[in-house]
Amino acid sequence: MTDITPIHHTDTDVSDMLRRAGLRPTRQRVSLAEILFSKGDRHVSAELLHEEAVAVDVPVSLATVYNTLHQFTEAGLLREVAIEGTKTYFDTNVSDHHHFFIEGENEVFDIPGEGVGIGSVPKAPEGMEIVRVDVVVRLRPKR
Amino acid sequence: MTDITPIHHTDTDVSDMLRRAGLRPTRQRVSLAEILFSKGDRHVSAELLHEEAVAVDVPVSLATVYNTLHQFTEAGLLREVAIEGTKTYFDTNVSDHHHFFIEGENEVFDIPGEGVGIGSVPKAPEGMEIVRVDVVVRLRPKR
DNA sequence: ATTTGTGCAAATCGTTTGCATCTGA
């Protein structure tokens, strides 16, 4: 009875991840975390994540999705992607990297490998320190 | 009577600029352009520009400010700055350059001179072409 | 039992739009 539950193996992983992050592993947090982190790098908007959750029969409310995304971000599990446009995107890839952004489509994805190198980073103005350097390469369908 | 009006000298300049850009120099467009372009490089939000206009007794409506900012942008007189956050900023500096962004304060300003160099620009994915590369250096007040 | 999270609906914020009324060439 204790060993024939491979189905919950992921739940446990995720629960531990959440606990380690200082978040109580509630039903909806675990479900959202599974959706977010089980398919490799993703860039989701709150609305998209909400739709996916509902589609998988995890009827979270949109407000909870927003709360959860922000909590995950604070906990360092997600990174908010700073692209213009009305919507906010959350990136499951928390490491240092940059993004491509397709204008019109409002689609975001990582620039693979060492595609970008920042030649020289400017010195921060007096009394300021650099938090992060974001590079966004804007694309448009050719022709 | 015709020669003692140095006050309108700027109006004329701006009117010409607008005409050249294919925009009718209406009262509000001229006023907004003066506010925008007479003080060197600026980064304004629609709301800020609206407040400034009202403060100088040019009671434009906020809707007109938005329309005007977009028209100026299309005409190449302004550049929309793509920083996250709810607000959209318009930059009177249309040349190629990058930005500092102070978190919390929501303040944007140009990175002076050749502060940033992009070492290597990644190749665009199949069928895509690069429109522009935006670099945002995020700052935070030290300590 | 206590603390923390969740859902819902209403509220907010920035921005856009429809439409009747003005205005510049």
Added chain:
DNA sequence: TCAGATGCAAACGATTTGCACAAAT
């Protein structure tokens, strides 16, 4: 004259918030 511009208010989409209820430790 009359195409184009403006103002107002209502519409909108994304996100946040207040509060009663539910769930986790």
